[in-house]
Amino acid sequence: MKEVVANMAGNVWKVVVNEGDQVDSGQDVVILESMKMEIPIAAEAAGSVKELKVNEGDFVNEGDVIAIIE
Template sequence: MKEVKASMAGSVWKLVAKEGEEISEGQDIAILESMKMEIPIASEQKGTVKEVKVAEGDFVNEGDIIAIIE
């Protein structure tokens, strides 16, 4: 099990992956918006999205868990 964490503080602009979805290494899970920039948050491993911990519009800080990959 691997936690996908926010690389910086920002708002969750878009969730790309859904719970139960099979994803590959490097595939985007979510896109954050910070300082008018879009920052993709990608999975570091292949697997299944077990849980998405945030919703679109949520504010996250650096290190907050975005999703859990199994």
């Protein structure tokens, strides 16, 4: 089980995957908006998205868990 974490604070602009989706290492999971920039947050390991911890519009801090990959 791997956690996908935010590497900076920002608003969740777009959730790119759904629970149950298969993802590859390096594939975008969500896109954050911070300081008027779009920052993609990618999975660090391949697997299935077990749980999404955020919704579009949510605010996250650096280090917050965004998703769980199994």
